[in-house]
Every structure is written in C-alpha cells, then in structure tokens.
Amino acid sequence: MLVFIIRRMLQSIVALLVMSVLIFVGVFVIGNPIDILINPQADQAEIARATAALGLDQPMWIQYWDFLRHALTGDLGRSFSQNVPAVQLILERMPATVELALCAMLMAILLGIPLGLVAGMKPDAWYSKTIMAGSILGFSLPTFWVGLMLIMVFSVFLGWLPSTGRGHTTLLFGVQVSFLNWDGLTHLMMPALNLALFKLSLLIRLTRAATREAMLQDYVKFARAKGLPMRRIVGVHVLKNILIPIVTVIGLEFGSLIAFAIVTETIFAWPGMGKLLIDSINVLDRPVIVAYVLIIVCLFVVINLVVDLMYSLLDPRVRLAGARA
Amino acid sequence: MTARLLSAAIIIAISLVPAAPACAAELVVGLGADVTSIDPHFNNAAPNNSIAEQIFNKLIENDARQNPKPALAESWRTVDELTWEFKLRRGVKFHDGSDFTAADVAFSIERPALLNSPSGFTVYTRPIIEKTIVDPYTIRLKTATPYPNLPIDMAGLIIVSSKAAKGASSADFDSGKATIGTGPWKFVRYVKGARIDLARNDNYWGAKPAWEKVSFRLITSDPSRIAALLAGDVQMIEVVPTADFGKLKANKDITIFTTISNRMIHLHLDSNRDKSPFITDKAGKPLERNPFKDARVRKAFSKAINRNAIVERVMESLAIPAGQLMPEGFFGVSPNLKPEAFDPEGAKKLLAEAGYPDGFGITLHGPNNRYVNDDQIVQAIAQMLTRVGIATKVETLPFSVYVSRGNKLEFSAALLGWGVTTGEATYPLRSLVATYNTAKGLGTWNWGRYSNPPMDALLEQALATVDNSKREKLLQQATELVINDYGLIPLHYQVNTWAARKGLSYTARTDERTYAHEVRPAP
Numbered sequence: 001m002l003v004f005i006i007r008r009m010l011q012s013i014v015a016l017l018v019m020s021v022l023i024f025v026g027v028f029v030i031g032n033p034i035d036i037l038i039n040p041q042a043d044q045a046e047i048a049r050a051t052a053a054l055g056l057d058q059p060m061w062i063q064y065w066d067f068l069r070h071a072l073t074g075d076l077g078r079s080f081s082q083n084v085p086a087v088q089l090i091l092e093r094m095p096a097t098v099e100l101a102l103c104a105m106l107m108a109i110l111l112g113i114p115l116g117l118v119a120g121m122k123p124d125a126w127y128s129k130t131i132m133a134g135s136i137l138g139f140s141l142p143t144f145w146v147g148l149m150l151i152m153v154f155s156v157f158l159g160w161l162p163s164t165g166r167g168h169t170t171l172l173f174g175v176q177v178s179f180l181n182w183d184g185l186t187h188l189m190m191p192a193l194n195l196a197l198f199k200l201s202l203l204i205r206l207t208r209a210a211t212r213e214a215m216l217q218d219y220v221k222f223a224r225a226k227g228l229p230m231r232r233i234v235g236v237h238v239l240k241n242i243l244i245p246i247v248t249v250i251g252l253e254f255g256s257l258i259a260f261a262i263v264t265e266t267i268f269a270w271p272g273m274g275k276l277l278i279d280s281i282n283v284l285d286r287p288v289i290v291a292y293v294l295i296i297v298c299l300f301v302v303i304n305l306v307v308d309l310m311y312s313l314l315d316p317r318v319r320l321a322g323a324r325a
Numbered sequence: 326m327t328a329r330l331l332s333a334a335i336i337i338a339i340s341l342v343p344a345a346p347a348c349a350a351e352l353v354v355g356l357g358a359d360v361t362s363i364d365p366h367f368n369n370a371a372p373n374n375s376i377a378e379q380i381f382n383k384l385i386e387n388d389a390r391q392n393p394k395p396a397l398a399e400s401w402r403t404v405d406e407l408t409w410e411f412k413l414r415r416g417v418k419f420h421d422g423s424d425f426t427a428a429d430v431a432f433s434i435e436r437p438a439l440l441n442s443p444s445g446f447t448v449y450t451r452p453i454i455e456k457t458i459v460d461p462y463t464i465r466l467k468t469a470t471p472y473p474n475l476p477i478d479m480a481g482l483i484i485v486s487s488k489a490a491k492g493a494s495s496a497d498f499d500s501g502k503a504t505i506g507t508g509p510w511k512f513v514r515y516v517k518g519a520r521i522d523l524a525r526n527d528n529y530w531g532a533k534p535a536w537e538k539v540s541f542r543l544i545t546s547d548p549s550r551i552a553a554l555l556a557g558d559v560q561m562i563e564v565v566p567t568a569d570f571g572k573l574k575a576n577k578d579i580t581i582f583t584t585i586s587n588r589m590i591h592l593h594l595d596s597n598r599d600k601s602p603f604i605t606d607k608a609g610k611p612l613e614r615n616p617f618k619d620a621r622v623r624k625a626f627s628k629a630i631n632r633n634a635i636v637e638r639v640m641e642s643l644a645i646p647a648g649q650l651m652p653e654g655f656f657g658v659s660p661n662l663k664p665e666a667f668d669p670e671g672a673k674k675l676l677a678e679a680g681y682p683d684g685f686g687i688t689l690h691g692p693n694n695r696y697v698n699d700d701q702i703v704q705a706i707a708q709m710l711t712r713v714g715i716a717t718k719v720e721t722l723p724f725s726v727y728v729s730r731g732n733k734l735e736f737s738a739a740l741l742g743w744g745v746t747t748g749e750a751t752y753p754l755r756s757l758v759a760t761y762n763t764a765k766g767l768g769t770w771n772w773g774r775y776s777n778p779p780m781d782a783l784l785e786q787a788l789a790t791v792d793n794s795k796r797e798k799l800l801q802q803a804t805e806l807v808i809n810d811y812g813l814i815p816l817h818y819q820v821n822t823w824a825a826r827k828g829l830s831y832t833a834r835t836d837e838r839t840y841a842h843e844v845r846p847a848p
Contacts, residue, residue: 269545
C-alpha cells in the first residue's frame with residue numbers, strides 16, 4: 001500500500017515537471033505578456049523597464065530555471081496583472097469552483113444513477129425512452145447555450161433566480177461557501193445545474209448500459225430464482241457490480257468539472273478559478289497559468305489515488321500492492 | 326445563432342416582465358471587463374483606473390468630453406520653462422479624516438517607481454526630476470526639458486494618502502487597508518473576479534453621489550450582462566453589444582446612453598520596408614517591391630474602403646466614420662480633414678497609375694477579441710479591397726497573439742484601435758505615426774514604420790511648446806501631413822454605450838469610464 005502511494009508520488013512529480021515545461025514553452029510561443037499588459041502610453045524605454053522588471057528579457061531557459069528554483073521553495077511566482085502570489089490567487093478562488101463542481105457532481109450522481117438503473121431495467125418502457133432522449137439532449141446541447149437559456153427562462157422571464165454572480169457567502173471552516181444561506185443557494189442552483197447536465201447524461205447512459213449487462217448475469221438470475229426481492233437484487237447485487245466503472249468515470253469527470261468549469265463560470269459570472277484562468281490567458285499572465293495547471297495536475301493525481309483506493313473497497317479482488325500502476 | 330435565439334428570448338422577456346423597482350439606496354452596476362487590482366499605481370489599465378478614480382482623486386480630472394478640469398489642484402501654471410506650479414485645494418479630507426496636503430502629492434509621484442509593474446504609472450512621473458513643496462498647498466514640479474504635457478500626465482496619476490499607503494503592497498489596497506482616498510466613494514470590499522462594493526463619502530469635497538452604496542459586478546460575458554440588466558439584478562451596464570443594441574433601445578423599461586468614443590480604429594500599412602511579408606502578386610508569389618511605399622497605393626487602399634457601409638452594417642450604426650486621429654472636440658483636431666469618400670473607381674485609377682493595373686494580393690490581419698466587431702470589420706474591408714483588384718485574404722487572431730506579432734512587424738496591413746486617453750493629439754501622433762526612434766521614445770506602436778520627417782519636426786516642436794494656441798496649430802498641421810500622406814488609414818471612431826433601467830440618467834463619457842457618482846435618478 002505504502003509502496004503504491006510512494007510510486008504514485010514519484011510519477012506525479014514527473015508529470016508536474018513535464019506540464020510546467022509545456023506551459024512555459026506554450027506561453028512563450030503565444031506572445032510576450034508585456035505587449036498586452038503594457039499601457040499604450042508607455043514608450044520604448046518604459047517597455048524595456050517593465051520587461052526587465054518581470055524578468056522577461058532573459059532567455060526562456062533562464063526564466064524557466066528561475067521558476068524552478070523558486071518553485072522548489074513553494075513560490076510559483078506573482079501574478080503579472082494582479083501583483084499577488086499566483087498560488088494564493090488560485091486558492092482564493094478555488095472554494096467557489098469546488099463548491100460548484102461538488103454541487104454539480106452531486107446532482108449528476110443523485111439523479112443519474114437512479115435514472116440509469118430505471119432505464120436499464122426496463123429498457124422498453126416509455127419512461128426509459130424519455131430518460132434516454134433527455135440524456136441525448138444533455139449530451140448534445142452546448143453548455144454556453146443551455147446556460148444562457150437557463151438565465152433567460154429563470155431570471156429574465158420568470159424572475160425566480162438571480163442571473164449571475166455568487167451572492168452572499170457564509171464562513172464554514174475558514175472557507176466562504178454559498179450553500180448555507182438562501183441567497184447563496186439561489187445563486188448556486190443554475191450554474192450547478194448547467195455544469196451537471198453533461199455529467200448527468202453521461203452517468204445515465206453508463207449506468208443503463210452496465211445495468212442491462214448485469215441483469216443478464218447468472219448471479220442475478222440465481223438471486224431471482226432464490227426469490228430475493230427486486231429491491232435487494234438491484235440495490236445490492238447489481239449496483240455493487242456496476243459501480244467500478246461508474247466510480248472511475250465519476251472520479252475523472254469530477255477532476256474535469258473542477259478544471260474546466262470555465263464556460264459555466266464565465267456565463268454565470270461565477271468567481272471561480274476557471275474564470276481566473278480565462279482572464280489570465282487573455283493577458284498571458286504566465287505565473288497564474290502555470291500555477292493553475294500544476295494545481296490541476298495535483299488534483300488529478302489525488303483524485304486518481306482516491307479512485308484506486310475505492311476500487312479495493314468496492315471489490316476485494318483488487319489488491320493495490322500488486323497493482324503496478 | 327446564439328445571438329438570434331437570445332434576441333428572440335429577449336423580445337419575449339421584454340413584453341412580459343415588469344420592471345424590477347430600483348432601490349434608491351443602492352446602485353448595482355454590471356461591468357464588462359475584469360478589474361485586476363485596487364492598487365491605483367499598479368496596473369495602468371482602463372478597468373482598474375475606472376474604479377480607482379471613484380475612490381481617489383487626481384490633481385486634474387477630465388470631464389465627460391475629456392476636457393481637463395481642476396480637482397485636487399485648483400489651478401496650475403508654469404513658473405519658468407521647466408517648472409510647473411500646482412495650487413492645491415484646501416479643506417479636502419481623506420476617508421480617514423486626515424488632511425490632504427502637498428506631501429501626499431509628492432508621495433504619490435514617488436510611489437509608481439517603487440512597484441514592479443508590467444504597466445506602470447511611471448509614464449507620468451518619469452519626466453519629473455524634482456519636487457518642491459512650497460507650502461502645504463503649493464507644489465512645484467520640475468522637468469529636465471520643457472514639458473507642456475505635465476498637466477495632462479497629472480490627469481493620469483492617482484493621489485493616495487502618504488500616511489495610509491506608506492509601504493503598502495498591492496494586497497493592502499485589495500484588502501482596503503491602504504485604500505484611503507479623497508474621492509466620492511469609500512472602499513468597502515473587493516472580491517476578486519466578482520464584485521467591488523463602495524459606500525458614499527459624505528464628506529466629499531465635490532458633488533455628492535446620489536446613492537448610499539454602489540456595487541460593481543464583474544460580468545464579462547456580453548449576453549449575461551444584458552440578461553442581468555433585463556432581470557433587474559443590475560440597474561446599469563456598460564458596453565452594450567452592437568447586436569443587442571436595437572432590441573434594448575426598443576425596450577421601454579431601458580434607457581440607453583451613448584457618446585462618441587476617444588477610440589479610433591485604423592489600419593497600419595507596412596510602408597517603409599522594401600519587401601513586405603504578406604504582399605504577393607495575384608498568383609500568390611511574394612512581390613519583389615513593396616507597393617505601400619507609394620503613397621498613391623495607400624490612398625487607393627483608403628478610397629476602396631466604404632466607411633459608411635462598415636458603420637451601418639457591421640457596427641449597426643454604433644460608430645462614426647473617421648477622417649483623422651481623434652474625433653471632433655479634442656485638442657489638436659484639424660478642421661480641414663474629412664473622412665475619405667468611398668471611391669472604388671478612383672482607387673482603381675490610382676493603382677493603375679502606381680503601376681498595379683491588375684492590383685496585387687495581400688493578407689489583412691486583425692484581432693478577434695479586442696475591439697467591437699473587430700473580425701467582422703476586417704472581413705468587410707477584405708471584400709471591399711478585393712472589389713478594386715487587391716485580392717485580400719483575412720487572418721484574425723486573439724489579441725494576446727496578435728499584439729506580439731504586430732510589435733515584431735510580422736504584418737503587411739493590420740487593424741489597431743487607439744483610445745486617446747490624454748484627449749490631445751501628441752499622444753496618437755507620438756505613438757502611431759512618428760518615425761520609430763527608441764532614444765526619443767517615438768513611434769512605439771508605429772506598426773507600419775511610416776516615416777515623415779517634416780511631420781516629426783512639427784511634432785517635436787509641439788512637444789516642447791508650452792503656449793496652448795501655438796501647440797494646437799502645430800498639432801493640426803502635423804495631423805494633416807500624416808493623414809494626407811496616408812501614414813495610417815483611419816476607419817471609424819467607436820461609440821461608447823451604457824444601458825440602464827428606466828429612471829436613471831448617466832452622462833456618457835468619451836473615455837469609456839463608468840462612474841457611479843455620475844449616475845443620477847432621472848429628473
């Protein structure tokens with residue numbers, strides 16, 4: 001178990017190094033941050049001063065070396081455009097995104113798995129067909145369009161929910177959260193639903209397919225022959241067996257929800273890290289972009305680790321020590 | 326497609342939703358661009374300045390048409406060729422109750438140089454080589470060479486409290502610890518990427534705001550900002566997208582405010598090199614000589630462009646055809662220059678005279694996320710040019726990529742916008758069309774590397790002429806030289822737009838600023 005975790009850590013360090021090089025080179029190729037950040041009133045001398053002040057006059061490999069040296073001490077640099085440490089900036093914005101993603105994932109799981117089970121058990125019933133048709137819509141409608149439509153219907157047309165922003169937040173364990181007060185909750189609902197829609201459809205389809213397969217297995221037939229109630233067959237035997245692929249997908253998708261909530265955050269003006277990333281890319285704020293990607297890589301590493309640990313809980317046949325991951 | 330559907334939805338919404346009652350005590354405003362810092366000396370970018378200018382004051386401030394007016398300075402004059410004297414307003418208090426004096430001015434001039442900024446305010450403070458505090462309400466600033474633009478520079482520099490901002494970092498301004506100004510609003514809180522809340526300063530020395538509190542929401546997505554206004558979540562928004570302008574205008578619950586912008590959209594033509602990277606013959610083979618070195622070709626280029634069509638079709642009439650560097654009413658505008666008339670036949674004739682009877686091929690470059698409808702403007706121009714025989718391809722890029730390539734002179738013809746924040750002509754002349762010169766700091770953004778030595782001489786003379794009427798004449802002459810030689814091709818001036826729920830009035834500003842203290846209940 002310990003060996004497994006240590007090996008994972010070593011692998012993730014390599015991943016972090018590779019990602020940091022890629023982003024560094026990528027931003028370098030796109031353009032010079034000074035060109036876009038500088039006030040147009042600046043003359044050549046002022047541009048040269050600003051370039052030197054941010055160390056951008058150095059060759060790329062020296063800039064990267066400086067970055068690495070500082071990164072080893074935990075300093076990923078200061079934001080060019082906001083003048084605060086990049087990591088602090090991202091961590092400040094992270095709770096908003098994590099809350100949104102958790103809320104969306106919860107919606108997707110709580111709705112997706114039951115609906116998928118229903119559709120899998122009775123594939124020909126009219127309600128199953130309705131669920132499947134709905135999931136196709138959830139798959140194929142673009143997020144930004146659904147988001148705008150939600151705003152038009154629930155904010156502009158019906159006036160039930162606030163259109164944008166995060167609303168009031170409450171302090172919980174030192175973190176600002178929205179879901180503990182009514183105003184925050186009303187602000188959270190639409191963006192969470194918008195973000196959940198795609199994952200919801202995915203989970204419905206996945207659960208349905210797995211359920212259909214499981215229902216034909218011998219152990220289900222045997223359980224039915226034994227006279228077990230349907231609730232127990234589905235709730236215990238089927239569900240437990242189909243859960244491994246579903247947990248894998250949930251894990252991966254949760255990472256991507258956090259990392260790529262950008263569209264939803266932009267449309268709903270949700271002050272999360274996705275919006276920070278897009279604003280930073282627009283002005284080539286390299287320290288923030290690099291720090292963001294590195295934090296996301298760490299996040300995926302942790303999520304994958306958790307998923308692997310959950311496998312062994314769900315299925316005793318999976319032995320982590322033997323897994324040469 | 327999305328815009329269509331949204332528009333349809335807006336129409337339905339307009340007909341069915343009653344107006345949300347505006348709360349008189351608090352004003353909520355939707356802003357269109359991200360505010361990255363509250364530190365007024367860190368990032369010299371319009372969205373940041375717009376917020377800072379409501380919490381703080383400057384010695385001199387601009388009115389809605391960018392005419393300088395006294396603010397913290399009551400008057401200013403030149404003592405000798407090299408020295409400006411500012412008489413400061415008495416009885417002004419900072420938000421913490423301390424008095425504003427010349428020491429605060431001296432401190433604010435020193436502070437920008439201490440920050441490691443990508444876009445500093447040192448552009449305004451660097452010419453000052455010496456500061457003398459004559460008495461608490463008089464300060465003299467000395468420059469190395471005669472510098473008539475010092476008052477204009479001082480209209481760009483925020484005055485902070487020397488006590489509260491001493492040793493303060495940008496984070497101290499974001500948290501409010503150092504955000505002690507003299508302005509109409511006191512800082513309450515700043516949530517990065519989300520909102521800025523301010524409260525009225527009841528001891529303000531000028532006209533007091535009509536609202537007790539104001540909250541600026543950062544809603545950078547255009548359709549979301551409009552939806553927030555229609556839903557009544559915000560009472561006013563800035564930067565109305567042209568596509569939705571007509572629908573909003575027809576809505577009786579919404580009032581629209583517009584004025585001409587100080588932002589001129591233009592084309593730079595690569596006119597100094599012998600070979601230009603994107604100019605080919607009609608078959609696509611690189612051309613041996615650069616046609617833009619010939620002013621007749623540049624003139625043909627200008628004549629081929631139907632500015633009225635761009636304004637009406639692409640900009641939905643939210644622009645004004647441009648004939649020079651700044652719109653009417655700004656300092657240095659020439660009364661003799663008019664927008665180039667659309668004349669495709671004349672363009673063809675000029676091309677033939679210049680030795681290109683069959684035209685040539687070119688790629689026109691433009692940004693696609695910077696100026697209002699920038700990519701559509703470039704496409705429209707490409708079609709117009711193709712019609713007179715200049716086979717034009719189009720390439721549009723995100724501004725972050727575009728601007729770096731432009732600075733490296735990788736384009737043959739490129740679109741750029743220029744907001745004349747100073748309100749006078751030395752700025753666009755110096756930056757866009759003066760001969761590129763690192764030592765003198767001229768031609769910094771001259772992407773075409775256009776060079777006109779007589780114009781340079783006039784400009785340099787103007788930059789050192791303190792007498793206003795003489796300087797204005799010189800600037801008019803310099804502008805005429807550039808425009809008549811097609812040193813750049815002006816296209817149009819943008820129009821600034823705001824939309825508010827009925828019952829509010831706003832004085833639309835040329836400088837794109839959204840000031841909450843200038844929003845009043847409609848009379």
